[in-house]
Amino acid sequence: MTTVLPAAVLAPAGTPLTARVTEAVRGLDGSPTYVYDLEHLDAHAGAIRAALGSVELIHAVKANPDPGLLRVIARHVDGLEVASGGELAHVRQMAPDVPLAFGGPGKTDTELTAALHARVERFHVESLNELRRLDVLARELGTRARVLLRVNLPTGGAVGVLTMGGRPSPFGMDPAEADTCAASLESSRGIEFVGIHAHLASGSDPEPCAAQGAAIHHWAIDYARRHGLPLAEVNIGGGMNVDYVRPERVFDWAEYARHLSALPEGPVVRIEPGRAVSAYSGWYATEVLDIKRSHGEWFAICAGGTHHLRTPAAKGHDQPLAVLPVRRWDRPWDRPGCGPDDAITFVGQLCTPKDVLARSVRAGRVRIGDKVVFALAGAYAQNISHVEFLMHDRPAVTHVGDC
């Protein structure tokens, strides 16, 4: 048995670590493990739902397809958004009755057909070509696909006013193509127009995020009016910020909802956040295998690395972390470690200088054998990581919390 001192040193200050997670990490043997706290997630998702009022909430499964997490999230949402045939099959199997939206660029005929068979409630159509293919497939099956056109609107500008221009993007269609789609709807018996969808940016704070939503809403109402279409729904996307540098600055859902409540009456408003729902309820736990001082700088080499937790490499930040000191040291030689005030870089086991989890952070005294817990690892972490690189074992996964 290893003994872990109760106090964890947190870097940056305030990095959240629940008592349940600390307890679970104490019991681990040090092998890299994702720890998901389901009670934490249940409370967090419940608070988001409560803050939103009449705004509908669907969750983007691509943030993390872990079934334990999805089952908890499914209790609090109006549906799940899937972006591939794989996610579709996965979600339908674990939650057969949850309403689904199917988004993503490059949907194949096979995927669209599977989605029609699986009674997907919303298709987020990304191009005129996709709309035509979906129409043909739906008619062949004697059904109608309920469609939101995904539009690539220009970002920025004041509330309700979109700046001209817009950014080139493979996602969604330009407004002019949406006009062409509207013209083709009359002859598309396999399509039922439901509304407009846009997902324009990730990493926004409440006010700009809501302003962007208001601009989409405004554009959608104008679009429907111009084309004489009934507008049942506007999906204003996800992208609510997770602040990896200042993790205590959690997205203020109440403030966001207050801004959205100023929207004019009309279509149902939906949002589809991913990361801001699950990021805070996942941790990646590992241990320090070696410590070295290289040309004046300290390095802690951890079991695992960015092939398990790619987020800091992908986004270019230092992953918030906590060190759980372990007292026990069985070796007959002195235990290597840095001093309490030293800056130290946490890396993994990969043979590449890019395998950095946190660079030059102050995490107190760090010694070989200590446990390290990286926070904000519940979204775009395990599932975006290149686990095959160097053929290390995959990380283990454990769920904590009574849920």
Ligand SMILES: *Cc1c(COP(=O)(O)O)cnc(C)c1O
């Ligand atoms: C990725 C994605 C989301 C979720 O984005 P987050 O930044 O995780 O909130 C929502 N909608 C679409 C279309 C996406 O591609």
